[in-house]
Amino acid sequence: MALMALGFVFQSLFLWERGQLHNRCPITSGGEILIFISWSIVIMYFFLGRAFRLSLLGVFSAPMVFLFQSIALLLFWRNDPVPRPPAEVDRWLEMHASTSLFAYGAFALAAVAGVMYLFLDRQLKRRNHGQLFYNLPPIRYLVEALVRLIIIGLILTTAGIVSAFFMKQHPTEIHLALSGAVWLVYALVLAIHIFKRLRPRTLSICAIFSFLLALLTLSAV
Amino acid sequence: VSIFCIGVNHKTAPVEIRERLAFVEEKIPDDLHRICQIDTVVEAVVLSTCNRVEVYGASDSPPLALNDLNDFLIHHFKIESEQVEFYKFQSEAAAHHLFEVASGLDSMVLGETEIFGQVKKAYAAALNSGATSRRMNKLFQQSFSIGKLVRSNTRIQQGATSVGAAAVDLAEKIFGQLQGCQVMLVGAGDMSRSTAQSLLSRGASEMIVTNRSYHKALELAEDLGGRAVHFDDWEEALHEADIIISSTSAPGIVIDAAMIREAMRKRRGHSLFLIDIAVPRDIADQVGDVDNAYLYNIDQLQILADEGLSCRERQIAICRKVIHDHIEKRGIQALAPPREQPRPKDPPEESSTSSGDDALGPFVPSPGNANQDP
Numbered sequence: 369m370a371l372m373a374l375g376f377v378f379q380s381l382f383l384w385e386r387g388q389l390h391n392r393c394p395i396t397s398g399g400e401i402l403i404f405i406s407w408s409i410v411i412m413y414f415f416l417g418r419a420f421r422l423s424l425l426g427v428f429s430a431p432m433v434f435l436f437q438s439i440a441l442l443l444f445w446r447n448d449p450v451p452r453p454p455a456e457v458d459r460w461l462e463m464h465a466s467t468s469l470f471a472y473g474a475f476a477l478a479a480v481a482g483v484m485y486l487f488l489d490r491q492l493k494r495r496n497h498g499q500l501f502y503n504l505p506p507i508r509y510l511v512e513a514l515v516r517l518i519i520i521g522l523i524l525t526t527a528g529i530v531s532a533f534f535m536k537q538h539p540t541e542i543h544l545a546l547s548g549a550v551w552l553v554y555a556l557v558l559a560i561h562i563f564k565r566l567r568p569r570t571l572s573i574c575a576i577f578s579f580l581l582a583l584l585t586l587s588a589v
Numbered sequence: 590v591s592i593f594c595i596g597v598n599h600k601t602a603p604v605e606i607r608e609r610l611a612f613v614e615e616k617i618p619d620d621l622h623r624i625c626q627i628d629t630v631v632e633a634v635v636l637s638t639c640n641r642v643e644v645y646g647a648s649d650s651p652p653l654a655l656n657d658l659n660d661f662l663i664h665h666f667k668i669e670s671e672q673v674e675f676y677k678f679q680s681e682a683a684a685h686h687l688f689e690v691a692s693g694l695d696s697m698v699l700g701e702t703e704i705f706g707q708v709k710k711a712y713a714a715a716l717n718s719g720a721t722s723r724r725m726n727k728l729f730q731q732s733f734s735i736g737k738l739v740r741s742n743t744r745i746q747q748g749a750t751s752v753g754a755a756a757v758d759l760a761e762k763i764f765g766q767l768q769g770c771q772v773m774l775v776g777a778g779d780m781s782r783s784t785a786q787s788l789l790s791r792g793a794s795e796m797i798v799t800n801r802s803y804h805k806a807l808e809l810a811e812d813l814g815g816r817a818v819h820f821d822d823w824e825e826a827l828h829e830a831d832i833i834i835s836s837t838s839a840p841g842i843v844i845d846a847a848m849i850r851e852a853m854r855k856r857r858g859h860s861l862f863l864i865d866i867a868v869p870r871d872i873a874d875q876v877g878d879v880d881n882a883y884l885y886n887i888d889q890l891q892i893l894a895d896e897g898l899s900c901r902e903r904q905i906a907i908c909r910k911v912i913h914d915h916i917e918k919r920g921i922q923a924l925a926p927p928r929e930q931p932r933p934k935d936p937p938e939e940s941s942t943s944s945g946d947d948a949l950g951p952f953v954p955s956p957g958n959a960n961q962d963p
Contacts, residue, residue, distance in 0.1 A: 488762070492759070492762065492763070492883050493877065493883065495885065495889050495892075495893075497893070497896075501762075502744075502747050502748070504762075505765070506761060506762055506763060506764060506765035507762065507763045507764075507860055508763065508764050508765050508860065509765050511858075565857035565858040566858065567858055567880050567881055568858060568860070568881055569880055569881065571858075
C-alpha cells in the first residue's frame, strides 16, 4: 500500500511535469498515455479497492502498472516527444481523452478482478490453498466489484464518446469506430450479465479479453 | 515490589478441576477485594475462562504471596490440596506467561482471538474494582500491545483448526459476510448440527432442515430457529440454499451433479457451497466440477484443519520472537523502577506521604486507586 502510494506520488509528479511542458493534459504520446492509464489504475484502486472490500487488488494490479510503465519507459527512451503546446486548448478534447483513459483504468481493474476470481475459483475447486488464498477477498465481492467496475468504465467511455462530438476538430472515423466498438463490447457483456446472468467464470474471462481488445484498439487509435 | 502469577489451565488441570476453580463473573469484584486483603498482595487481576483460572498480582514478596494465594484458592474453592497443582510464575516469567496468554499461544485452540478479549475484560474488572495499580496497569497494557503486535505480524490466526471452523472459513471465502445466507441441512446428525451452529454464529440467516424422519428434522429446525422440509420435498428447495450440509446415513449418493446443475440454473450465477460430512458420502464427486459450485467432504475439511493447525504451530517460534524482540526493545514495563516524581519547589507540609505507586500498600477499594496509571 505504502509502495503503491509512493509510486502514485511519482506518477503524479511526472504527469504534472509533462502537463507543464505541453501546456495541456499530458497524453500526447504512447508513453504518456500508458503512464496516464497506470495512474488512473492506481487512483481507481485507491478509491474503489477499499470501498469494494478488495484486499490484494493492489498486489494484482501492480504487475500491470509495472508492465505499462516499463513499456512507457522504453518508448520515452527511444523517442521522447518534444513539447507540443497547442495554439489553443480544446477543453472537449481534454475531456474526451482523460475520461476515455480513466475508463481504461476501470476496465483494467475489472480485468484484474477477473484474474483474481479465476485464481481463487481454481484454488477453491482444487482444494489447494496457497498463502495468497487467505488474503484474497471472497468470490462474491470479486464478482460484485467486477460488475461495478465495468459499469464505471462504461459511464466514463460514454462521457468520452459524447464529448468527442463537441471537439473543435472532429475525431477520425476509425477513432470513433474503435471507441464505439470498445463501448459496445462492454455494454454487451454487461447486458448479457444483467438479463441472462453470466456465470462468474464466463464474466471474468469476458472482462479479461475485453480489456485486451480495448488495449489493441488503443494502440490502433 | 514484583509481579507474580498463579493458576491452572487446560494443560495442567482437567475440566473437573477447572470448573471447581472457576470464579463466578459477578462475584469477581468481591473476590478481588478478598485477594487484596491478603497481607502480601498489593494488586490483583483474576482471569477466569473455560480453559484457565489465573490470578496475576503484585507483591513485596512474590514467593510469600504465591504461597498465600495457593492457600486462599484451596480454601476459597474448597478443594483438596492434593487434587490440584498450581503453576506459579514470578517476575519476568509471570510477564512472559501473560504475554503468551494474550497472544493466544497458551490457548487450547492455538492463536484463537477470544482470549484477548477475555484478558481485556479481566483487567477492566480489576481496574473498576480498584484492585490494580501501577504494576498491573503497566503489565496488562503491555500485554495488549504485544497481543496486537503478534497477531498483526504473524500468521498465528491463519487457517482453521477444526472441521467446523474450516467449513465456516470456506463459506466466508465464497460469500464474504454470511448475513443473508441460507443453509440447508440434509440429515440431522450431530456433526451437521455443530457446523450449522458455527455458520449461524457467523450470521447465516436461515436454516432449512430435511431428514428421512420428519420428526427429527422438526426438532433440529426448532433448535436452530429454521424450518423443516419433508424429505420428499427437499429437492424443490435445493436452489434456495447457499450452503448445503449433507450428513445422511444413506448408503449411496443423495445429491448428484444433475440436481446441482438444475439448482445452479435457478440460482442465476450465485455460488453454492456444499459440505459433505457423511460417510459413505452423500454428494457425487462430479458436483465439484459444476461451475460455481464448491464441494468439500469431511476428509478435505479435516486436511484443511490439520494444515491450519500445523501452520499455527510453525508460527509459535515466530510469535515468541516477536514477544522477545518487543521486550528487548521496551523491557517489561511493570518491572521497571517507578520514575522519580519532580520535587515541588515549596512542598506543602501535609505532602509527606510517598508518591511512589509501590508504596500504596494493600488494596484500598477506592476509584482513585484504580486510575493512577491507566
